[in-house]
Amino acid sequence: MEKQFALGFDFGTASVRACIIDADTGETIATAVSPYKSGENGTLYDPQQPLLARQSPLDYLESMEIAGAQAVDLLQQAGYRPHQVIGIGVDATASTPIPVLENLQPLASLPQFADNLNAYAWLWKDHTAIEEALQITQIAAEHRPNYLAKCGGSYSSEWFWSKIWHCLKVDAKVFHAAYTWVEQSDFIPGILAGISHVNQLKRNVCAAGHKAMYAPDWNGLPDKEFLSMLSPELAALRDRLYETAYDYRHAVGSLCHQWAKKLSLPEGIPVAVGAIDAHVGAIGAGVGKGKLVKIIGTSTCDIMAFSPAEAPNDFSGVAGIVRDSVIPGQIGLEAGQAAVGDLLNWWVRQTLNKDSTYHVQLTQKAAALKPGQSGLIALDWNNGNRNILADQRLTGLLIGQTLATSDYEIYRALIEATAFGARKITELIASQGIEINQIIATGGIGHKNELFMQIYADVLGYPVYLVDNPHTVAVGAAIMGVVAARNIANPAEVIEKLAVKASKVYKPQPEAQAVYTRLYQLYSQLHDAFGRQGHVASLYQVMKELLKIKESTT
């Protein structure tokens, strides 16, 4: 039988990656990357507005054409033919809403908006809508607490409604020129499928549920009454959005003539409904029963899926609970930490004024320390706390410094702090009766830093499987293409079979685990003392206990 392949497109923050896998073995056959050409590493900034981050939707298409065509070319060089590609999947960053016309044409492509960044894609890390996010959280807390419960208790400035509302406030012309807004992860599949009216576009439940307050429990998007409390124009916009969102078992459509030509593929290949890059990274890394996937980069995103029967009543403090978002048919869970790699980069670049090679030196020295030997403990809140506390107005903390404390000891304490923060999340998940058997770590940090991985295993108390293949997310997107093309109703097994395999496993070391359990108790004391309103604590023992632990290591 002739082999079958699937093509995945992974739209990251700086580039798009195309990956073609064997649809039955998961083997990677071809990969290609193309950076976005505009701005600084693909992102457009405004020196006057430091919180602003936008991208050109046209860059997405240009880079997709380059990377996609190149991957197909490599497939052919490997002796296969384009018609063996049976499905296409797409993931993208979120929430990255794009204002578009009725025909899905991005506003940014119109001459009159070419110089207006508000008409561009509002990149996930754009934080101009902080005020709107606070107001949405307040209004929802009062009138629709159920909306907040599914997104961890607070609505973010990075998300769909905050950004669109902000656009309405600061640039009504753009808002009114747009027929509607689409997520980047809907825009791309729509373009590939040649959708001619945006009302026909199947939006993805992953972005809808995690970023736009979409849930079947309340019949889709937030109701008009609620949206009117924000603005009548947002309520009116609801009619130009969508009633139902779909998972990637569904196809948005099939590859259109124009893009078939650009990619040297045959027309008609099913294009799966999109999904968010983090969730698709989890798919590529083999998310499944008992497996928590941590995508660890500048920040960490935790992804898990479990059966509806396992679903807990209350998950306050964990960012997102969305049915079908990770594994269709299951409940998808998204949690996260706002600063992980960023915390280490802060220390190396911002504080020590060193370049990134200094990470290696600090890691080498830090690796020679025993757990607890530094006498330090830190809170990992330099960028707020996403989970468990869901509070952006928290800051960093470091305790235990003496006159002999060195930079590499603080570096290790910061790694440990992120691990303790990660344990807070695994403990909350486990406390809800959801079994965790292993951690799968993927993303930028793992393969660079063995110490980091071992600390995570020791602190979390689970084996940590490292998936360090750079194509993991794109493989996940390709798996979505397989699922859509073959109409697979329960994709859990397919994911397990096709996913990228771990290259290494880090096992908890009992001695280190014991010390870290003591330190974690201190972390928890500080976490609650500084993070929970009304919490009363006696902290006198913190410094004493740190010294005791330190002395017991020598």
Next chain:
Amino acid sequence: MEKQFALGFDFGTASVRACIIDADTGETIATAVSPYKSGENGTLYDPQQPLLARQSPLDYLESMEIAGAQAVDLLQQAGYRPHQVIGIGVDATASTPIPVLENLQPLASLPQFADNLNAYAWLWKDHTAIEEALQITQIAAEHRPNYLAKCGGSYSSEWFWSKIWHCLKVDAKVFHAAYTWVEQSDFIPGILAGISHVNQLKRNVCAAGHKAMYAPDWNGLPDKEFLSMLSPELAALRDRLYETAYDYRHAVGSLCHQWAKKLSLPEGIPVAVGAIDAHVGAIGAGVGKGKLVKIIGTSTCDIMAFSPAEAPNDFSGVAGIVRDSVIPGQIGLEAGQAAVGDLLNWWVRQTLNKDSTYHVQLTQKAAALKPGQSGLIALDWNNGNRNILADQRLTGLLIGQTLATSDYEIYRALIEATAFGARKITELIASQGIEINQIIATGGIGHKNELFMQIYADVLGYPVYLVDNPHTVAVGAAIMGVVAARNIANPAEVIEKLAVKASKVYKPQPEAQAVYTRLYQLYSQLHDAFGRQGHVASLYQVMKELLKIKESTT
């Protein structure tokens, strides 16, 4: 009338400074410095014992001869004659006990002890006797709580009994070869006066009271019963120490033939009883009613004097209360902070790995910040807390870091932390009904760092007078010579007249003061939460308030 002069010798950690002043105007006529020749900057270390720090008593004499003769030579070059010198005063570090023979000859000068550092002077910063200090504190807490009350609640490893007891434990041969032990600040005046039997040596109440638990309340040194609890040999040593200690209104004797010759001075000049360098620095800087002198260097020493009528009942938490130790006839108060310059050096050298020129760069950038703008607050406990908590087992703390926090912001937060720690001390003093009208700052840091001085004025809420003349301590010693030579019963006025005048005054700025008062409340919350046993606190507002203060500055 022919002018009269006084000679002061200031024995610092690395050198001796000689200074000749006009006995009626305080004008400095001649100065000279001579470093100690042995070891590293005059201190002998043992690589095997990192806590050990010793000096050669012979270095003291050699350097004194060089500096003294040079100062007298300069006096003559200025047109005056040696017989116009009417008095000599001496200060030295403490506690720096020296084992000596009956004739005051240091053990270190004997051939059989030439290579044994235990026979040398045990420099103030020698910390080999940590264990003994803990035991003394424990035994005193149980049996003689009144002893501890006068030294701030805990006896230090830097002090007289700890060191001598440690010597007995580790090197009984040295202990038994010594007839007795003398403080450096008694040894030098004894040598100058040609004291031939140490029993005739008038010991100074300043070192006795602050370092050897001497107080008239319990008839001098600790009683034999107490000392026996440490060791019978220490109880026996008490008989070879002293019954009464003296202030510097008294002369130890007059300049002996041998030293008159060495210094080119006439025999018979009164040599005042000695005192500790920090206290004499306060004299040189004009300590007096309502004036708190802060000697700010690697650590800070606070010195004050007040009338017995003002004396409070309870001064727990302030290191030392000794009658006659600063201004004879008044109560001397000594408090301090364990790391001030050391805290900044830790940040620059140990953490940032920069050389000391980087202080200047950090200070320039930090000076551009408004109070509260960094959003940071720190505790200054990297070397424990000397006052108010008197707890060496406390460590540093830093709160408020974001991903944008820079090295110079932390530098400023560390300066502020030491200022908040200083305010804890001024508040305690004021709370006891002792009036403070001005702060006089002297020591190494003030003249190097204007930002530091202004922060202190703003945080403390008092005008801070900078006395940055490097001869200040030696001037204080010379003033002691005047007091002894002229039999001045109440030297307060003489001190005021002859002391070095401030070169600059830093006044509190109301706006900055207001912000610092808010920050100080946070410092106090952290101080009590981490420093006081049994203290229960709600710290949730700390990070919030720091952010509010930060935002209010922009």
